Amino acid sequence: MSVSEASHDTAGTAAVHEGTYSGGLWSWVTTVDHKRIGIMYAVFAFFFFLVGGLEALLIRIQLGSPESTLIDPDLYNQLFTMHGTTMVFLAVMPLSAAFFNFMVPLQIGARDVAFPRLNAFSLWVFVFGALFLNSSFLFGGAPDAGWFGYANLTSTQYSPGVRIDFWVLGLQILGVSSIAAALNFIVTIINLRAPGMSLMRMPLFTWMTFVTSFLLILAFPAITVGLVLLMFDRTFGTSFFNPAAGGDVLLWQHLFWIFGHPEVYILLLPGLGIVSEVIPTFSRKPLFGYPFVVYSGILIAFLGFGVWAHHMFAVGLGPIGNTVFSATTMLIAIPTGVKIFNWIATMWGGSLRFKMPLYFAVGFIAMFIIGGLSGVMHSSAAADLQQTDSYFVVAHIHYVLFGGVIFALFSGIYYWFPKITGKMLSEGIGKAHFWLMIISFNLTFFPQHYLGMHGMPRRTFTYQEGLGFEAMNLMSTIGSLVLGFSILIFLWNVFHSLRKGESAGPDPWGGATLEWAIDSPPPHYNFRVEPVVHSRDPLWAEGGLDVDVNDPTAPEPHMPSPSLWPCILAFGLVLAAIGAVAKALLIVLLGAGVVVAAIYGWAFQPLER
């Protein structure tokens, strides 16, 4: 640590990082720097987090009173479909991707990802795909068949018009982005680790990124095939999901959930990685049982492929299917529990510093345990039949995905914001954000357990008076409005801290991993001199790093040149999708032409010019 602090004081390096984010709009469009790409992922993801949040608030306001006529059933269907789709694909996944992008190369001591232009491509496909999906609100309405899009609700018979076409094409495009990014991170983590960083010395966040990337490349093809079958049914008139012609609607459910359950862990594992970074740092103790935490993450991912049919207990798979999937689902509780005990054991006897990242990490553990316990309840097929399609399930998924993932992501934001921007987030405003968020979160979602047990169904736009649902729905709605307000407090914290926050310095928290060895924000080449790693917690080793990674006398590393081709290629893909929705073959062909031209332009453009 002493080494990095010494070099931080040199005026020369300070001047360099001023330039990390400088440059006009064009420099951001053509950038291949993983840090800038990470920031753009974060900004767009947070924008769509707000969009998805507004959709949720409209849903809650509608349900705040019985027989409300504020929102009609048609709009309500669009809102809950787009709320789910947006939060999963446009908010949480890209927010995780933002952290993958910014932190993984820093944590493994690399100067960038293995394929910087492929990385830019992933970003722009996500951005254009997200805009494409949301543009449906302007053209005949948004998708309205639920985020799971069950066949044959999505057939042209029951869903005429272009709404489902937007959903089918939008998700295929977003799949391209996710797979490209995941391939990139797999190769980056395998191949660009600093000397001495063996797999079992990698930081937990990098490990979970690695595992998540494998889940992505193996799970997304299943939904892609499902979407292609659906597209053929809707566009070309095949009968894959048409029971009248022998088609089987359950095939959709299988293909969707073979993707859909690993997707739950795609959302969750990066959060588990963040918490496994934050807790050791703020306990001043190495992670308790590091190999157990790593192997538990791998086991969760592995088992995640064997539990999909627990989403389908209500379809009647028969006793053997239900039993097998009940058992595998219960098994997942074991590695998840192992992780929780390891986090608690890490904090046990540590010198805890309750800064904002630790607040959110501890909040995560508490909320995630509640969500995990209701998850174990669903794993029993008999119990699940009582709970399925009720608000109990809504409460469960929000305890896992909001109480779990969003709290973990906020922990990561408070933890790494100083590294990314060079400014500390305000602890005072942060505390207001945290307490308001955790109280209103519980006010919003805890009553939903009872609503579900009392029989309130999901995805229904209203309920009648006198069923006993009024009070708890009103509580939930009030909670959601406060929850929305707490997000505004966070945004205020960001704007306030960017202008007036105290300077972070390279290592404000006393972290153990390589990202804290370099300045905040990092220079565009990250490490001037390649670090050498001898342990799991390199900066906590006696004497710190044995190389001065910021040595200003070392030659400045060459970095890849900016490129516009990734953005053009992404645009071509979406152009083809626009043509497909508009049923205009000419636009499809034009889009395909742009794609081919961009691939060749990209392939023949040197990485460094």
Next chain:
Amino acid sequence: MSETAAASAEMHQSSTGLPSRKLLMWAFIGSECMLFGSLIITYLVYRGRSIVGPYPEDLLNIPFITVTTFVLLMSSLTMVLALAAVQRNDMRQGKLWLLMTALLGLVFLAGQVYEFTHFVHEGLGLTTNLFGASFFLLTGTHGAHVFVGVIWLLTLFVLAVSGKLTSENAETVEITGLYWHFVDVVWIVLFTIIYLLV
């Protein structure tokens, strides 16, 4: 292509000693396995569930497809010969075998076009029944992969003719080969489950 490899070699060491682009192709092939796996499962689930004809046993011409299958498998041999030639910088042979691989791929595709049109004449369209839909989607996806491979091989051939492809780019040819062999292996599976199990 080639420039990328040189530049990234300068920027990063490789932790495993393997080129990053090769790892990328292997990971991509892993993902493709799930794609074809899902399509194959769709085909198998719908096997024997068409409620109107024509049915597979009415149409599938095993001797004909055996010939095109042989052609495609031979293209894997020529791919290996192309890589070996490029590695020893024998670009005359390299060009020959690259072109030969692409041509064998084209012969396979021509066989597929003939088969598809023949089926349509016999009354099996994409929308006729579940067999038509799942057959055309599965073999069509494979054919699209062969087509991409042919374009890729022809690009390499043009580069070789213009002298831009030498033994320094052997890695690029090797990665093309990985893709090409994978597409061939997928066909062996499809040949078995569609034609031999009819």
